[in-house]
Amino acid sequence: MEHESLALLEALLHIPSLSGQEAEAAAFLVDRMAGYGWEATVDAAGNAVGLVGHEGPLVVLLGHIDTVPGAIPVRVEAGCLYGRGAVDAKGPFATFIQATRRAELAGRLRCRVALVGATEEEAASSKGAHYVRERYAPAYCVIGEPSGWNRVTLGYKGRLLVHYRLEQASAHSAGELPAAPESLVAFWREVEAHCAAHNAGRERLFDQLIPSLRQVASGGDGLTDWCTATIGLRLPEGIDPACLADDLRALAGAAHVRFEGGCPAFRSPRTTPLASAFLRSIRAHGGQPAFLHKTGTADMNVVGPAWNCPIVAYGPGDSRLDHTPNEHIVISEYFQAIEVLAEVLGQL
Structure with a gap:
């Protein structure tokens, strides 16, 4: 056997x-x-x-x-x-x-x-x-x-995938408009802060909301600059993927965010x-x-x-x-x- x-x-x-x-x-x-x-x-x-x-x-x-x-x-x-x-x-x-x-x-x-x-x-x-x-x-x-x-x-744990994309008119690097990758970094920091606020006082990993930055890319054609990213979140009990998606959408500003694979x-x-x-x-x-x-x-x-x-x-x-x-x-x-x-x- x-x-x-x-x-x-x-x-x-x-x-x-x-x-x-x-x-x-x-x-x-x-x-x-x-x-x-x-x-x-x-x-x-x-x-x-x-x-x-x-x-x-x-x-x-x-x-x-x-x-x-x-x-x-x-x-x-x-x-x-x-x-x-x-x-x-x-x-x-x-x-x-x-x-x-x-x-x-x-x-x-x-x-x-x-x-x-x-x-x-x-x-x-x-x-x-x-x-x-x-x-x-x-x-x-x-x-x-x-x-x-x-x-x-x-x-x-549960899961939610976030697909982020920002497009904006090209601008000089010395100008006041943040570059598309800089806006992504700001969004990522907002996501980290959101998770850290939830995790305060929770020591077990199973109880924490854990983000991971999986993919990042950026570029431009002289007229339009763009930046994309995929962020994964591991969800503890009590976090509804749809409600979390609403929270993250509000943090994304002018960027387009698409969500995939949400499950509690x-x-x-x-x-x-x-x-x-x-x-x-x-x-x-x-x-x-x-x-x-x-x-x-x-x-x-x-x-x-x-x-x-x-x-x-x-x-x-x-x-x-x-x-x-x-x-x-x-x-x-x-x-x-x-x-x-x-x-x-x-x-x-």
């Missing part, structure tokens, strides 16, 4: 699947799941979907199969498997498939399982998650994101039957379980409020390696996560 599990993930890592370009990876996964005798298809959003079981509560295992750019040679080295997506998040979705298979073969699967390898999670669209949100009503949901084999994620923070209780099943399983496999609250955003933010069911995020891997040139997963941890999740599925 371990050889099969490693071969699945290694083969998946060899297939490039940038956001919006997941078709080959989805087809591969559907073929693999169909080979297990499961009902498997690519849905209208391009998600790879596998359906297992006929009785019991519905459990949706929702991972994502798209990755950020950056090719990393796939290789096994010193007990680790390297490749883009090994941690974020092909490793967790391969864990979903192999854990479901293990529970089924052991005769322990007492629930219905819908495995969804979602598209465009790394893009602001979250296309795959938005599609399935309207098509399932699960009793339980597990999101495929790296937490480490002995930890479970209960919540993620989401946190699930730690006292659900699903969370308890993970705690028991992790302890049974020799681990000391812990709960996490992440400062990033995931598909939990999309489906959690709509499904209103017990939900956690789980998967092997160190999330500090997400999007890095050194992305890799410890193979033994991958195998441990498969066993933990198989045990959880047997308890639901």
